[in-house]
Every structure is written in C-alpha cells, then in structure tokens.
Amino acid sequence: MMRPSTFFFLIRRGIRNLGKHWAMTFVCILSLSVCMTLNTFASLAEVNVDSMVNYLGSQNETVVYLDPECDDATAQAVGEKLAAMPGVTNVQFVSKQDVLNTYRNYMEDYSSLWDEFENDNPFKANYRVSIADLSQMESMSKQMQAIQGVYSVTAPVEMTNVFVQVQRSVTKVGRGIVLVLMVVSIITVGSTIRLSVFARRREIEIMKYVGATNGLVTLPFVVEGLAMGLISGVLTAAISLGGYSYMVQASDGLGGVWEMIMGQALVPVSAVWSTIIPYSLIGGAVVGGLGSMFSIRKHLNV
Structure with missing residues (x-):
C-alpha cells in the first residue's frame, strides 16, 4: 500500500511537470479549452431551442x-x-x-x-x-x-410537427458535436501527455527496472492531466459564462420577431451557470485523466 508521504510526493511531482513542459502544457490547455467551450455552446444552443419549442407549443x-x-x-x-x-x-x-x-x-x-x-x-x-x-x-x-x-x-398539428422536428434535429446535431469534441479533447490531452511520456521514457524504464509499481509511475502523469483539465475547465466556464451573458444582454434589445419566437430573451444565465461550472470542471478533469491514462499505458510494459 502506498504511504501518504509517497502519494503527496507524486502529486507534487505531477504538478511540477506542468512547468517543465510549459509549451506543451499551454497548447494542451488552450486546445482543450476551445473544444470544451464549443461543447458548452452546443449544449446551450440545445437548451435554448428546447425553450423556444416549449414556448411556441404553449402558445399553440x-x-x-x-x-x-x-x-x-x-x-x-x-x-x-x-x-x-x-x-x-x-x-x-x-x-x-x-x-x-x-x-x-x-x-x-x-x-x-x-x-x-x-x-x-x-x-x-x-x-x-x-x-x-x-x-x-x-x-x-x-x-x-x-x-x-x-x-x-x-x-396546429402540422406546425407542431415542424417544431418537434427542429427540436429533435438540433438535439441530435448538438449531441453529435459534443461527442466528437469530447473525443478530440481526449486525443489532444493524450497527445500532449504522450510527448511528455516519450521525453521521459528512459526515466520510466529505469523506474520499472528498479521495482516501481505501475501506480507509482502513472500517478504523476494522471495528476498532470487532471491539472491541465481543471485549468481548462476554469477557462471554459469563464469564457462560456462571459460570452453567453453578452449574448443574453444583446438579445434583450431585439424585440419584435424574436419575442414572438422565444417569448423572452435567451434562457437567463441564472438558469444555466450552476450546470456550466461543474460540467466544465468535471468534464476537464475526466478528459485530462483519461487522456493521461491512455497515453502512458503502453509504456508500462517494460
């Protein structure tokens, strides 16, 4: 069983690795943030289309x-x-x-x-x-x-069927985009970690030869991936909430046809922020952790 002192040492080592490979870390965090932000806005589009269809349905x-x-x-x-x-x-x-x-x-x-x-x-x-x-x-x-x-x-059966088809199409497209971007995010993190692992492959081999367990070797890289994912999550939440807040404020002045279609402005920020923040943080951590584990797994067989 791993001692607490060893566990915290490996965590600190994983965090220090972010600075040692700062260029790759920066690119990974930036790429992951872009993918997750696009993911978030795809989900917000789905939420607003659902709101629009529900409003139009209530009027018909x-x-x-x-x-x-x-x-x-x-x-x-x-x-x-x-x-x-x-x-x-x-x-x-x-x-x-x-x-x-x-x-x-x-x-x-x-x-x-x-x-x-x-x-x-x-x-x-x-x-x-x-x-x-x-x-x-x-x-x-x-x-x-x-x-x-x-x-x-x-x-209004025909009109309602049009609303339902639009809702279903946007849901399918939104979920497809989310799935594709999630895979791209995992590959992005994995590629960055893979480069880091490759640069330290001799170090890993020596550690394995002297008896280090897979857990001792893997933990620093997993921590590194989790840290990048959490940082990306914070950036994603900040960018998404800031951009969406601006869109909501801008939609307030559209009036006319917009009010007829939506019945209101976009879904308010107060209704989505409690979902965006945990989604961004948990999603970033999961993607970062999975990308790290997939990347280092083949280097453990020495």
Whole structure:
C-alpha cells in the first residue's frame, strides 16, 4: 500500500511537470479549452431551442369546441375528461359570451356591429387545452374528438410537427458535436501527455527496472492531466459564462420577431451557470485523466 508521504510526493511531482513542459502544457490547455467551450455552446444552443419549442407549443393550444346543443352538465363533464387525460397541463373554459367579447375588443371601432349577436350568439363555447408533449398532439386530438359533447377539435398539428422536428434535429446535431469534441479533447490531452511520456521514457524504464509499481509511475502523469483539465475547465466556464451573458444582454434589445419566437430573451444565465461550472470542471478533469491514462499505458510494459 502506498504511504501518504509517497502519494503527496507524486502529486507534487505531477504538478511540477506542468512547468517543465510549459509549451506543451499551454497548447494542451488552450486546445482543450476551445473544444470544451464549443461543447458548452452546443449544449446551450440545445437548451435554448428546447425553450423556444416549449414556448411556441404553449402558445399553440388545442381548441375543443363544444356541441351547441349540449347542456351545462355535459360541458362540465367534457372539461373533467379533458383535465383527466395524461399529458394535459391546463384546461381553460371559454364561454360563447367570452368569445363574443374577445372579438368585440379586437374591433372596438365597430363594436356596435356585434350588438346584434348578443341575443343570437353564433360562436361555440370551447376549452383551450395545453399539452406537455407536443409530439402527442395529433393522437390526443383524436382522443378529444371522441369525447361525448365535443363538436370539433382544432389543433396546429402540422406546425407542431415542424417544431418537434427542429427540436429533435438540433438535439441530435448538438449531441453529435459534443461527442466528437469530447473525443478530440481526449486525443489532444493524450497527445500532449504522450510527448511528455516519450521525453521521459528512459526515466520510466529505469523506474520499472528498479521495482516501481505501475501506480507509482502513472500517478504523476494522471495528476498532470487532471491539472491541465481543471485549468481548462476554469477557462471554459469563464469564457462560456462571459460570452453567453453578452449574448443574453444583446438579445434583450431585439424585440419584435424574436419575442414572438422565444417569448423572452435567451434562457437567463441564472438558469444555466450552476450546470456550466461543474460540467466544465468535471468534464476537464475526466478528459485530462483519461487522456493521461491512455497515453502512458503502453509504456508500462517494460
């Protein structure tokens, strides 16, 4: 079993190796930071697209029109059945009078024209239904249509399918980019450590010949990789949060179409910083450690 003094000695040695090979260390940290920053922004793009799709989905409610001949008890029963359906997040009743008042407000200059409909209201009472999973809108619309007392169901199925396809495509592309950049990051760290190992291959061979265990030889290099990964993680978190904060502030002034699409600015920094910081630090440490272990493994067989 390794003594504590030996363990801390090897850790200090791994940290000192960063300075001995400062040029390679700098290149590795810079390369890893770039890869991880791109990774982070790919993930942020995915988060914001999810937010956009969810917002647009909440604005495209399914409208369930009631049969004009149904009584109050039937209308109430329809509402209860709609609310009990799995995946339904909100059900709002809109009476015939509410619909008439809405149109009256839209055309305030011609509101007198709508007085004729007060005693002969042509509109239908309806329920506005919000669905959690937009991909289920089409199938759920058919279930709603089958409820007794329902006259018709209007749902923006085609538009919703477009939103869902965009969301899925961005998710696939984002995850693909994350995977590729993660592999590139491991290779980058591994290449740097491999050069360091190659420069000290004679030293490693001598250590193995005099009886040093694989753990004694490997630990300094793993510490070196972990240190580079953690430094890269700190840089990644700082760059990502700084750049994203600027983007959020810039998006506040876009207004117009942007607000119509997103409903707000980008997802606020306060909602993502608690994920970005640990992701950057843990991701950097894991990539650095794995890159080191893969690089030194073949040099241990002496």
